[in-house]
Amino acid sequence: MGSGLTPRIHDTAAAGFSAGSGAYARGRxxxxxxxxxxxxxxxxxxxxxxxxxxxxxxxxxTALLVPTGAEVVAVEPVKEMGDQLRSSVPGVDVLEGTAEAVPLPDASVDAVTVAQAFHWFDAPLALAEIARVLNAGGDLAMLWNRRDESVRWVAHMNELIRWHEFNQRSYETVDWAAAVAASRLYTPLKKSTFRYEQVLDRVGLEDRLRSVSYIAAKPEAEREQVVALGMTAVDGMSEPFVLPYNTLVFWCSKRS
Ligand SMILES: C[S@@+](CC[C@H](N)C(=O)[O-])C[C@H]1O[C@@H](n2cnc3c(N)ncnc32)[C@H](O)[C@@H]1O
Incomplete structure (x- = not known):
């Protein structure tokens, strides 16, 4: 299907998201x-x-798309993540596949959404595959929840877990508008920003840390050490912890 390439995802994504799917469901x-x-x-x-x-x-x-009344189909390469999806959002067709080899026919969907994931893709291949499965004039939306580091304990926690060092494929450094423009397949990318707050108890914040792909991919003892270190950012603070985000929403349409 699609480009005919063997579906393959980044090693950290494969290891982290399969080992950390439970923490992901609880903590993200x-x-x-x-x-x-x-x-x-x-x-x-x-x-x-x-x-x-x-x-x-x-x-x-996916769960937030269902109430819009649209027919929703989900694609996910990591089996453990897809299994969680099947049990948490029943009634959605969940297919195994990647962004570079989408298991759907040409011109078969009106919109494609990608939440907190485009930075894992081979962008030129994925943009071509998405254009292939979109109907003429169909839309693409990409979203990211970005932790708000203007809040002191959040910045401190990120420093402690060395988030910027290890999150090398960080979406924050990529010019997505340029990537989309380079494909010549879409209208110019537009952007809007929203606020979001995640309210977490201590265990929830620990799971939030465990769900970070490069932390989830570590052997258990090492992983728990990093989690304990990260949690020192909230020493002296009382629960619940409010983790603030700026939610970045980008969208464009397939050129007809
Ligand atoms: C941070 S999670 C986001 C999951 C979900 N969209 C959400 O908002 O919670 C990133 C997801 O991208 C998937 N992923 C990584 N590389 C991929 C690729 N090349 N094609 C499709 N999915 C990929 C991972 O398996 C993981 O489930």
């Missing part, structure tokens, strides 16, 4: 409803439309 944030409503309007999600949630993981974003 959802997305602001305001952003979903905004997107539903911008990319016309609703009854009679078919949307592909690509790299759907445990279904955190």
């Amino acid at each position: 944030p959802s997305y602001p409803q305001e952003a979903i409503d905004f997107l539903a309007d911008k990319i016309a999600l609703g009854p009679g439309k078919k949307v592909l949630d690509l790299a759907a993981g445990t279904g955190k974003f």
Whole structure:
């Protein structure tokens, strides 16, 4: 299907997301409803439309697409993540596949959403595959929840776990508008930002740390050491911990 390439994902994604799927489901944030409503309007999600949630993981974003009334299909390469999705969001068709080899026919969906995942893709290949499965004029949306480091304990926690050092494929350093423009397949990328707050107890914040792919990929003893170190950022603070995010929403349409 698609490019005909053997589906393959980054080693850290494969190891981290399979070992950490439980922590991911428990510890990762959802997305602001305001952003979903905004997107539903911008990319016309609703009854009679078919949307592909690509790299759907445990279904955190997929679950928010279902109430729009659109028909939702999910694609996810890591079996453990897809299994969590099947049990947490029943009624959605979950297919195994990658962004570089999407297991859907040409021109078969009206929209594609990618939440917290495009930075794992081979961008030129993925953009071509997404254009292949989109109907003429169909839409692509990419979202990221970015931890708000203007809050002191969040910046301290990121320093302690050396997030910037290890998160080398960080979405923050990529010019997504340029990547989309280089493909020549889409209209110029637009962007909007929303606020989101994740309210976590101590165990929830530990799971939030365990769900970070490069931490999840570590052997257990080492992983727990990093988690304990990260948790020292909230020493002296009382539960619940409010982890703030800026949710970045990008969207564009396939050129006809
Ligand atoms: C951070 S999770 C995001 C999951 C979900 N979209 C969410 O918002 O919670 C990243 C997901 O991308 C998937 N992934 C990594 N590389 C991929 C690729 N090349 N094609 C498709 N999915 C990929 C991982 O398996 C993982 O489930």
